[in-house]
Amino acid sequence: MGKSKGIKLRLILGILVTASVLIAGIVGGYVAFTANLTSLSSNYLESNYQYAKKLSSSTANLLNVMQANMNSIAKGAGENAISQKELDIWYYANEQYYNSIVIVDTNRRVQVLSPNTVGVAIGTKLTSTASLQAVELNKPLISEPYVSITGRLIVMISAPIFNDQGDYLGFVGGTIYLEEDNVLSRLLNDHFYGNGSYVYVADKMGHLIFHPEPGRVNEIIIGNEVINKAVMGQSGSNRVTNSKGKSFFAGYAYEPHSGWGIVSQTPTSVLDKPLEKLLWSMILQALPILLIILAIAWIVSRNISNPLHILAKFSEEAFLSKRAIPPTIPRIVSMIYEVKQLHYSMGNYLNLLSDEIQIDGLTGLSNRKTFNSTIHEWLDDGIPFSFILMDIDHFKLVNDHYGHAVGDEVLIYLASQIQEVARPEDLCFRYGGEEFGILVKFLEPSEAFVTAERLRKSIATTISPSGEPITVSIGIAKPTDQMRSPKEILEMADHALYQSKGRGRNRTSIYANKDNEE
Numbered sequence: 001m002g003k004s005k006g007i008k009l010r011l012i013l014g015i016l017v018t019a020s021v022l023i024a025g026i027v028g029g030y031v032a033f034t035a036n037l038t039s040l041s042s043n044y045l046e047s048n049y050q051y052a053k054k055l056s057s058s059t060a061n062l063l064n065v066m067q068a069n070m071n072s073i074a075k076g077a078g079e080n081a082i083s084q085k086e087l088d089i090w091y092y093a094n095e096q097y098y099n100s101i102v103i104v105d106t107n108r109r110v111q112v113l114s115p116n117t118v119g120v121a122i123g124t125k126l127t128s129t130a131s132l133q134a135v136e137l138n139k140p141l142i143s144e145p146y147v148s149i150t151g152r153l154i155v156m157i158s159a160p161i162f163n164d165q166g167d168y169l170g171f172v173g174g175t176i177y178l179e180e181d182n183v184l185s186r187l188l189n190d191h192f193y194g195n196g197s198y199v200y201v202a203d204k205m206g207h208l209i210f211h212p213e214p215g216r217v218n219e220i221i222i223g224n225e226v227i228n229k230a231v232m233g234q235s236g237s238n239r240v241t242n243s244k245g246k247s248f249f250a251g252y253a254y255e256p257h258s259g260w261g262i263v264s265q266t267p268t269s270v271l272d273k274p275l276e277k278l279l280w281s282m283i284l285q286a287l288p289i290l291l292i293i294l295a296i297a298w299i300v301s302r303n304i305s306n307p308l309h310i311l312a313k314f315s316e317e318a319f320l321s322k323r324a325i326p327p328t329i330p331r332i333v334s335m336i337y338e339v340k341q342l343h344y345s346m347g348n349y350l351n352l353l354s355d356e357i358q359i360d361g362l363t364g365l366s367n368r369k370t371f372n373s374t375i376h377e378w379l380d381d382g383i384p385f386s387f388i389l390m391d392i393d394h395f396k397l398v399n400d401h402y403g404h405a406v407g408d409e410v411l412i413y414l415a416s417q418i419q420e421v422a423r424p425e426d427l428c429f430r431y432g433g434e435e436f437g438i439l440v441k442f443l444e445p446s447e448a449f450v451t452a453e454r455l456r457k458s459i460a461t462t463i464s465p466s467g468e469p470i471t472v473s474i475g476i477a478k479p480t481d482q483m484r485s486p487k488e489i490l491e492m493a494d495h496a497l498y499q500s501k502g503r504g505r506n507r508t509s510i511y512a513n514k515d516n517e518e
Contacts, residue, residue, distance in 0.1 A: 014305075017297040025290045029282055036278055037271065041249060044266050045237035048197075048251030052264040053235060055199060056253035058187060063157070063257050066097050066174060066183075067140055070159035073172045077103055077161045087114040097183050098174035103161070105170040108135055119150040134158045134171045142258045145178055145207050145218050153178045153218050155209060178217050184210050197266040204231045204259035226252040230261025239268070307332045362408060363415035365436070366429035374427050374439060375486040379479065386448035388438040389493035390455075390474040393505040395434040402466050409465035414472070417462070421455045437493070445478045445510045452476060452508045460506060471506035473497055478511075 073090055076082060082090075082103060091101045091114035103112040108126045130143030134156075143156045158173040176182045188199045188210050201210040206222030221227055225240055230252040237251040250265035310330050358370040366374075378385055392398075392414065399407040411434065418428045418436055427439040440448045452474045464470045475496030479489045496511035503509070 014298060014301055017301045018294060021290060021294045021297055025286060029279075029286060032282060033275070033279060037275060040271055040274065041239070041268075044249035044268075044270070045239070045251060048249055048264040048266055049235070049237035049253070050251065052199075052251040052253035052262050055188065055262050055264065056235075056255045059184075059201075059255050059260070059262060060257050062097075062183060062187060063142065063255075066157050067142075067159065067257075069094050069097065070157055070172055070174050071140065073101070073103075074159035074161045077172060078163050078169060082112055084112055084114070084116075087112045091115060094174070098157075099177040099180065099182060100175045101172065102175070103170065103172045104131060104134075106135060106168060108132070108170075111170070120148075124149065128154075128156075130154075130156045130158070131171075131173075134160070134173065138168050144203050144205055145209060148175070152180070155203075178209060179214055195266060195270045197264070197270075199262065199264045201263070202227045202231065202261050204261075206231065209260060226250045226263050226265075227261050230254050230263065231259065240265070360415075360430040363412055363430050365415050365418070366427055368429065368431050371427070371429045371431060371437065371439070372486050375489065378439070378441070379483065379486075383441060384478075385439055385441045386443050386445045386476055386478045387489050387493045388440060388448055388452050388474060388476050389431070389490070389497050390436050390452075390472045391497055391501070392434040393471045393473055393501075395470075398466050398470070406466055410470060413465050414459065414470070417455060417459055421451055421458070445476050448476050449508060449510055456506065456508055473500035473505045474508040475500060476508065476510045 069090075073082070073087075076086075087101060087103065091098065094101070100118045101114050102110055102120070104126060105111055108131045110120055110122055110124045110126065113120055113122060126149065128143075128146045128148060130141070130146050133143065134141055138160045140159045141157070143154075143158070145153055145155055148154045152175075155176045155178060156173045157176070158171045160171050161169040163169055176184060178184075184201065188201065189212070198212045199210070200208060200212070200216075202208050202221060202224075206220050206224075206227060208217050208219045208221060211217055211219075224242075226238055229236065229238075231254070233254045233256070235253040237249070239247065240250045241247050247268040248265040249268060250263055252261060252263045254260075255262060310332060314330055358366055360367045375387075377383075392410070395407065395410070398410055411430070414436060415428070415430065418438060422428045422438050423440070425441045427441075429437055429439075431437050438448075438451070440451060443451075456472055456474055460469055460471050462469055475493045475498070477489055477492035477496055479492075483489060492511045496509040499509040499511075500507045
């Protein structure tokens with residue numbers, strides 16, 4: 001199983017950039033969306049709170065007017081008994097406030113009533129808790145809701161009647177029929193905007209005095225959070241869920257004159273369409289910008305990763321290559337410091353490594369490793385060539401007589417002589433010790449023989465660093481069409497070399513076969 005190459009950097013950068021842009025866009029959109037949601041929610045809460053306060057103030061003014069009217073009637077009745085006609089005048093002048101007006105004596109018996117169509121007869125004794133409280137307390141009152149003797153659900157606003165001597169004579173009461181059209185319903189029903197908003201009012205005991213659903217009037221809702229706060233004298237706003245599981249933005253206010261709690265609320269579902277519209281608007285507006293940012297980020301990430309990818313690909317190919325001469329490091333154009341430095345360092349290192357691997361440290365010629373890889377390459381590519389192998393005659397005597405330092409100078413001298421006769425396309429190398437060679441491309445052995453002889457004669461007639469000429473023995477061989485191993489061609493050239501040495505040294509031989517020499 002091959003070793004995994006890992007994930008490419010440009011893929012990681014691409015994913016990272018894409019994910020970063022998308023996450024940034026999503027987070028930014030979410031923040032903007034929640035900010036707008038919070039703002040809209042706060043606006044609705046504040047709007048309902050302000051409206052509840054306004055209704056509380058309006059209700060207080062209304063109750064004050066109604067109480068003042070009752071006080072005026074009570075004062076008039078204390079000075080002079082009010083006749084039916086006079087009470088009718090009072091009623092029709094104030095019928096926008098009351099459903100009926102009644103004057104009751106200290107025994108709670110009806111003395112005068114207007115209008116006379118309410119179903120109560122003169123002389124009828126009232127039995128409600130509200131009438132009893134009015135007689136017992138002898139002060140202005142706003143009653144809790146109660147069911148009258150006519151079966152109506154009523155709130156009564158009453159004022160005590162005193163004569164000039166201060167004697168208590170009874171009370172006058174103005175009634176509001178909670179389940180019918182009344183002054184409260186006309187005041188509070190105005191809070192309908194077609195979006196599900198509505199107002200409801202509860203007294204201090206938690207009884208509904210007003211609700212847009214008439215069937216709920218007089219229902220006890222003491223468990224309602226905002227009503228509990230309102231009837232305890234608090235005002236504010238809150239997000240609540242009603243008994244049916246619906247969520248509302250609720251504003252509440254306390255009406256101090258009556259002790260009532262007034263609630264104005266709007267269903268939170270009113271935000272659904274605006275928020276959906278806002279969301280799509282944000283997406284449509286942000287999408288082009290996000291795409292542009294993503295494209296720019298992608299281009300930048302590729303500019304960062306591509307040079308590194310090219311270098312990584314090159315290093316992989318260079319590592320797997322069996323060629324003697326490694327591929328040239330690709331040209332990289334980048335403004336990024338790390339990339340430029342890596343490219344520069346890799347180039348220098350490869351050059352240094354190439355020299356160390358391919359070059360003989362003493363002579364500067366190619367080494368045996370380069371020789372082997374070049375032959376492999378030429379054999380694989382079908383390039384015709386001849387192989388010249390040479391050895392210094394009696395080199396051990398040079399070392400023994402003149403020392404190894406001079407011996408090294410002789411080797412360097414021989415290398416320079418080889419390079420002078422070789423062509424640019426030939427490969428000159430030191431095979432090892434005092435053995436050298438030339439791989440001559442596209443030449444037959446007979447043509448290589450001419451080069452070898454010119455080299456041999458030049459060396460034999462030139463003074464070497466030892467102070468006298470040296471000689472070399474040379475063998476030449478050519479690979480056959482079936483030959484695929486450097487070892488075979490080396491054995492052939494080596495055989496020809498030893499033929500030269502056997503014939504007295506300082507000569508050149510071409511390999512024919514082991515029994516034939518030229």
